Amino acid sequence: MLADPDLLAGLDYWRTLPIKQQPAWPDADAVGAVVAELATMPPLVFAGEVDNLRERIAKAARGEAFMLQGGDCAETFAGATADQIRDRVKTMLQMAVVLTYGASMPVVKVGRMAGQFAKPRSSDTETRGDVTLPAYRGDIVNGYDFTPESRQADPSRMLRGYHTSASTLNLIRAFTQGGFADLREVHSWNRGFAANPANQRYEGLAREIDRAIRFMEAAGADFDELRHVDFYSSHEGLLMDYERPMTRIDSRTGTAYDTSAHFIWIGERTRDLDGAHVDFFSRVRNPIGVKLGPTTTPDTMLRLIDKLDPQREPGRLTFITRMGAGKIREALPPLLEAIKNSDAQPLWITDPMHGNGITTPTGYKTRRFDDIVDEVKGFFEAHRAVGTHPGGLHVELTGDDVTECMGGSEFIDEATLATRYESLCDPRLNHKQSLELAFLVAEELSKR
Ligand SMILES: O=C[C@H](O)[C@H](O)COP(=O)(O)O
Numbered sequence: 001m002l003a004d005p006d007l008l009a010g011l012d013y014w015r016t017l018p019i020k021q022q023p024a025w026p027d028a029d030a031v032g033a034v035v036a037e038l039a040t041m042p043p044l045v046f047a048g049e050v051d052n053l054r055e056r057i058a059k060a061a062r063g064e065a066f067m068l069q070g071g072d073c074a075e076t077f078a079g080a081t082a083d084q085i086r087d088r089v090k091t092m093l094q095m096a097v098v099l100t101y102g103a104s105m106p107v108v109k110v111g112r113m114a115g116q117f118a119k120p121r122s123s124d125t126e127t128r129g130d131v132t133l134p135a136y137r138g139d140i141v142n143g144y145d146f147t148p149e150s151r152q153a154d155p156s157r158m159l160r161g162y163h164t165s166a167s168t169l170n171l172i173r174a175f176t177q178g179g180f181a182d183l184r185e186v187h188s189w190n191r192g193f194a195a196n197p198a199n200q201r202y203e204g205l206a207r208e209i210d211r212a213i214r215f216m217e218a219a220g221a222d223f224d225e226l227r228h229v230d231f232y233s234s235h236e237g238l239l240m241d242y243e244r245p246m247t248r249i250d251s252r253t254g255t256a257y258d259t260s261a262h263f264i265w266i267g268e269r270t271r272d273l274d275g276a277h278v279d280f281f282s283r284v285r286n287p288i289g290v291k292l293g294p295t296t297t298p299d300t301m302l303r304l305i306d307k308l309d310p311q312r313e314p315g316r317l318t319f320i321t322r323m324g325a326g327k328i329r330e331a332l333p334p335l336l337e338a339i340k341n342s343d344a345q346p347l348w349i350t351d352p353m354h355g356n357g358i359t360t361p362t363g364y365k366t367r368r369f370d371d372i373v374d375e376v377k378g379f380f381e382a383h384r385a386v387g388t389h390p391g392g393l394h395v396e397l398t399g400d401d402v403t404e405c406m407g408g409s410e411f412i413d414e415a416t417l418a419t420r421y422e423s424l425c426d427p428r429l430n431h432k433q434s435l436e437l438a439f440l441v442a443e444e445l446s447k448r
């Protein structure tokens with residue numbers, strides 16, 4: 001089907017609107033050449049897969065599924081190795097099994113992976129000693145090394161971002177379709193975790209899952225079927241010179257899909273109602289997420305719904321709340337009440353990371369595991385009180401044994417942060433902290 005000329009013109013309307021958080025590219029011609037090349041590259045995802053995800057999100061919004069979204073704050077080109085990708089996928093699969101049991105519902109698995117390369121920053125510059133340089137905006141824009149050459153925005157990085165996303169997604173598809181996701185195998189990894197004396201508290205739940213799997217086996221469940229899982233990609237839709245050329249007209253329907261990922265979210269810093277990002281993503285068919293911080297008013301939220309989901313399409317819109325542990329119990333209920341009295345049915349998921357950042361006196365950005373857990377609990381409490389569905393969890397995590405967030409059963413403290421702090425942006429839960437969070441959330445889910 002041919003695209004309607006108004007749709008094509010609309011996809012560039014964002015250029016006339018105020019825009020935030022874009023790099024200062026030094027050479028417009030070089031950007032134009034990269035954008036033209038990106039526009040000729042094959043899509044990373046197929047529109048039909050995007051539609052499937054939208055249907056699953058619709059189920060989660062109705063309270064019939066739970067969404068798990070996780071991965072790095074900022075993926076890096078160097079971090080796209082087989083081992084690191086495998087360990088992140090493994091962590092997500094392990095969490096998903098625990099959550100599936102806790103929720104007694106399917107878990108929709110979405111990686112902050114295969115394209116999560118662009119970062120919004122609080123400041124355009126970074127100063128070390130008496131040197132000030134442009135801030136690091138993610139590997140798709142500039143380098144992390146603190147030199148003028150590395151921090152200069154380089155559009156050729158967008159091509160490397162595309163190719164790194166393609167190879168990452170290829171390996172994710174191979175793992176999740178090729179047998180690595182076998183339910184019995186994933187559960188045996190979880191048994192290893194719960195067998196550690198530090199995680200004794202979770203042993204009971206692990207044993208219950210064990211019994212459930214043995215029951216399934218005895219009852220003749222087809223475990224071959226359970227070796228394949230659907231795993232979707234997502235990232236913040238931030239860098240417009242990348243997202244626009246990756247947006248294509250679907251030949252089946254004549255509508256626009258951003259083919260850089262299945263799911264795209266708009267960040268807390270760029271969700272202005274009259275800004276470029278909201279306008280652009282209002283015109284693509286992907287399921288869209290919007291981060292909502294503690295200052296969000298019901299009116300702003302309702303206007304975001306009108307812009308991004310005027311048809312009230314099931315699965316179209318996900319609100320990712322990131323209020324902070326100390327604020328969620330006051331800030332979230334008024335938003336939930338306003339939704340209850342409207343005709344909209346967004347999916348609600350909790351990001352317990354971005355409202356709980358602190359910086360140590362030694363300069364590490366970190367988060368306390370207990371604050372993260374507390375925000376998740378506040379999220380469940382708010383939904384329970386209002387009668388809406390707490391539909392998912394959005395976390396920054398890695399499969400590696402890093403020391404970036406404090407607490408958890410290994411008691412990572414301020415002094416320990418320095419031993420293996422690897423994130424180039426925000427602190428991630430390590431493998432064990434991620435599993436621990438999944439067990440705690442499963443306990444909350446099973447209370448319902
Ligand atoms: O993930 C995002 C960070 O919170 C965001 O990039 C801001 O970080 P900054 O305050 O270090 O710039």
Ligand SMILES: C=C(OP(=O)(O)O)C(=O)O
Nearest residue numbers: 073267268269291322354
């Ligand atoms: C920048 C991020 O979050 P927020 O927009 O909620 O600050 C993020 O998810 O990494």
Ligand SMILES: [Mn+2]
Nearest residue numbers: 073396425426
């Ligand atoms: Mn982050």
